[in-house]
Amino acid sequence: MNLSQETMDLLTKALNGGESGGLHKSITTSTGLVNYDLQAPAKNLYPTITLLGKTLPRVPGRGGIATNWRQVSGLSGASKMPWTPEGKRGGRISYTTANKSANYVTLSAEDNITEEALNAGKGFEELMSTMSMRLLQQALMMEEYAILGGNATLALGTVGTVTTSASGTGATLPTLTYDVLCVALTLEGYLAASLANGVVQAQTVTSADGTTYTVNGGSSMKSAVANQAITLGQHLFASVTPIAGAVAYAWYLGASGAAKLEAITTLPSLEFTTALAGTGQAQSAVTIDASLNSTLAFDGLLTTALKGSNGAYVKTMAAGVAGTGTPLTAGGRRNVTEIDVMLKSMWDNYRVSPTVIYVNSQELQNITNKVMNSSTSPIFAANQRDPYAVIANGVVTGYFNPFTLFSTPVIPIVLHPNMPAGTILAYCENLPAQYQSNEVPNVAEMHVRADWRQTFWAQITRTRDTGVYVEEGLAVYAPFAMGVITNIGNG
């Protein structure tokens, strides 16, 4: 067969890529004829920490809208002295009793998946299963928030008058007379708030069934406006009286009538030295006390402890210097004075000793710094395997409790991811042996009317809906077996 010159020219042009460039003389990875090495399934790179949820005893409920109990919290004789004359009888004893209850509430999380997503995921993940797993993990993490910081009864109210002052040099806050306002936050409010998105007030939730309901976001009503004149270079200081139940405070600063959220602190005070960002939530967004959910929630352990009326030990650290606060105090013998005072008080008043202390990373670091520093006697940990390999650093993992009877005196100090900086919670998980015949060895129990379960809702669209639900109430029998130290300065 003879090829014409015209045919040869066309072939040569095609082999060189042609006009469209679609033909190549060789194949490289850029040609695109390569496999896609997708590792299945997806990597779940998020922590799921549910310390309280895993350790709190879960007790089946017995229907009803609440679990109820009666407590006998004290016995007293007619006299402290039992001496009885010959032939006579003594006085009768008396009791201190009370009726108690814990409401059942519902916690839930919802999700859905389209038919297309379900089919597209084949070979990668069994999406119905992994969706359910992640849904339950998220629900359990939200339950962990609730067990610690749920708030049904402790209203923050309105923050008191803000005290302000201007002094010092070197700051970059421009010359102006500033409005200063403050909003107090519960633990739920603190975890929900951010400088970018503001504090959460009453929020309308559109449920998966299309209805709506309102959940309060854990924020108080704002304070009245305080005015503070600043000359460039001065620091702006502000403080408020601490509010029982608040673990953080949001600060709104700005020109007259235009204050915006500029700082969130875990102290009831502030030192502000920089120019305003001016991009935060306007103070006008805060219109109500949205600190609790009286019918939707239960009181968590921290909330229960922070209520002043139930016997829990609560220490609010002194105000200290605005913006700095008052840190814990080193006792000088590898102890922390405020923790010792708490343990002694719990023993003196109720004969209980905590079995765990939950802390934020800030407090763990500060407690460690109190205990292990150059002014305390050195701690040398010999490395048995290599005596010349000295391991740097150290951490306090437990606290020796001198005020205890029978039980082990070392209290583990445990990092809890939801504990706020500036607050520590000491918790006695079980009533000690001296609480004889108490009929409930646990200080708190989760009473469960209907335990975590998953519902696959009837499919009426090409989306499959599912949710996980629990109906439970947190029964805290012995709130006096908890202690809180709050408003701790970072230092």
Place this chain on the structure above:
Amino acid sequence: MAKDKNSIPKAAEGNVILLAPDNATSCSVEGVEYTVTSDGFLEASAAHAAILTESFGYVAAE
């Protein structure tokens, strides 16, 4: 901050004379606004003085 004792002004009954921290000009306590004098003094009620000394760097001048 050290001042001549003779230069400390006399406080009204129930009030306290405070020496302000460096470069302080004014403050507001429970809605009451105070101005620091050019000599660095401030006269406040005893209750307000307690707040100012604990948290805002003021010290009793007397």
